[in-house]
Each structure stands twice: as C-alpha cells, then as structure tokens.
Amino acid sequence: MEIRPLTQAEQKYTYKQSMQIRGQTGSIGILQGGYGADNEFHSDFHEINNQLKTEEFETDLQKALCSGEYSVLENLDTMREFTLQHPQNGFPGTEYGFRVETEKFAYLVRCNPEKESDNVEIHCYVKEWLDEHIGKAEKGIRFVNSRYNELFRIKDGEKIKIKYSDGEEQERVCRYIDEYHTEVGNHLYHICQFAEIMERNGSEYAPVEPETVQTEEQGQRQEEKKVGLELKTQFGITENVTLTVNTYVDNNSLYVGMTTVEDGLPEPYGDVTVNLLSSVPPYCAFVDTNNMPELEGFLVKNGIAEFTGIEQRSGYCSYPLYLFDAEKMRGLCPDGMAAYEQVNGFDRKPEKKEKSR
DSSP, rough: EEEEEOOOHHHHGGGOOOHHHHHOOOEEEEEEEEEOOTOOOEEEEEETTTOOOOHHHHHHHHHHHGGGOOOSSSSSSHHHHHHHHHSSSSSSSTTTEEEEEEEEEEEEEOTTTTSSSEEEEEEEEEEHHHHHHHHTTTTTOOOOOHHOOEEEEEEETTEEEEEETSEEEEEEEEEOOOOOOEEEETTEEEEEHHHHHHHHOOEEEEEGGGGOOOOHHHHHHHHHHOOEEEOTTSOOEEEEEEEEEEOOTTTOOEEEEEEEEEEEEEEEEEESSSSSSSSOOOOEEEETTTTTTTTTHHHHHTTEEEEEEEHHHHEEEEEEEEOOOOOHHHHHHHHHHHHHHHHHHOOOOOOOOOOOO
C-alpha cells in the first residue's frame, strides 16, 4: 500500500461525479464520516456500483483504513498532523486530500481537520480504471466544428464561454468523458453534436482565458439556479432536490437526475431514470424505483410525470415507464430539455395520455 497527497488532477475526483464519469472511473462508493465525542471514527458507506462492491473490495477497504502503517484516520490528531506535514493547494478553505492505494483499489480522501465531526469523505475507485481515465483526461477536451475540424482544447475542469444569438453569455465547466464525449455544465454531448447544436442556434463558444478560470467547484456555484423540490426519502428524511435533464449516449432517450446542495455546491443525489430499452416513446423514461422507491409518489405529487401502465423487468426488479410533462420539465430544467428536444427533433409538446393507474 501507498499513501501520498493528491495530485491536482486527482482532486477533482474527491467530489461526487456524474453518472458518466462514475462509470468511466470505476467508482464503487463513498465513505462519509468523522470523529465523535469518543474520538473514534464513525462512517456510512454510500454504494454507487454494487457489482464492483465485492467481498475483495470490502476486505481491501478495511485493511487500507485500519492498517497501523497507514493510521492517518486513527483519530483527529493524527489526521491534523498528516495535513500539516503535507500542505497543498487546490482545495477551498481548510480542506486537504490524500490518496491511499492498494494493488487493485484507490481511495481518494478529502478531509477537513478544522471540523470536529463529519470531516472525512473517501471516494473508492478501481485503481486501473481511475488512473486510465485521469491519464486520458490530461490530454484535454477538444472542441470541433460540425465538420470535425478542431477549434481549440481546454484542460479537464476548465470552462468555456457560450454567447447565444440573443446576446446572453454563460460560462460552463467542462469535464472529459472520452475522446468523443464531454460534459458541458450538467449535460453530456458528443463533441460533434455540441458543435451542430451551437451552429444551428447561432451561438458562439470559446475557452475562458486561463487567468479567469476558477476551480470546478467555484464554477458550479455560478450554474443557473433551478427550481427546488422536496423529496421525502424512504428513510424519513426530507431532501431539497433539483432535477437535471440529459440524454443517454446510445439512444438519445430521456435521462433525468437529481442534485442537492452540500456546503453551497451542487452535488449529484441520484438517477431518477434507468436506460433499459433501445427505444422508448418521446418524453418517456423508466423510473428507478429499485434504488429510490419514493420516486413514484414524488413525480406524481409534483405533477412531473404520470405512469403509462407499462413496466419493464430487468434482473429481479421491475421498472415502471413514466411520461414526463414537457412543460413542467421545461420550467424545472430549461437547458436540459432544450438539448433533449433538439437532439431528438421534437418541436411540440406531446399529447397527454390517459393515466393507467
């Protein structure tokens, strides 16, 4: 095993990632915790990929965190001592980061020794997948025109400025997915698809000058404000959430996600929809009632979607197909819906269907 401070490139992966980046990096889950009055480390594990959360991983995680050789998390004092010995830049305020790695897994730790509780977050990855993705991302994100001619490149996590045909200007943080896909703000695009949308709308885009580039987290603070909703979870907790809209890469069908705000920053909360079939009707998507059974009540109560009467079985679970209200979704997530409708060629609201239950 090895322990060391995080590189600047690794620091971005100590925050919750989008569904696409989680898949590319082999994200297993997030361990969140801190020290109680007894100065013992207490934690909760939030699973991201149950197929990667194997017995081998659980044994490895326990060994990595409890080994006497790597006792950084033994208590609050040892954590503070380690951060004082390894000062680093890149994190806001008094946060620090380090990496514990074993043969197959990498644990990226973000901690705040100034807080007395809830001051540690450990993001667990398949080491090979994470390092491969970071290595490719270091080549930068390329932007092309609709004829695939390269216009410019920016570093992963930097921003572009978009000037729309009406004169409005917005800056968006960009994240590397692979050579042909990138996230612009909260939306996933094929690089040529993004170029075609911009050209069709008469919009211009260019990299933000390096001296004005902020960290990804600061950039996210300036993302457009979205309408907040209350989600009563299966655990009896009420979460304030916002919806995000995107498309699935393989079929351009509707993707809906949820975000919350933690420490003033938007954080992915969960996936509302799942991608089960190669084709679904316009504005429809299967809802992930397996991981969040409270979703059906949430969608219906807020007038967001209605059940179509269709269910699709996958594994041991059955997922209901919901028709999302286009006007409602345009109000909740205008940019995402505009991109979804453009890529699918929709120019009008779908007709209402009768509810089946």
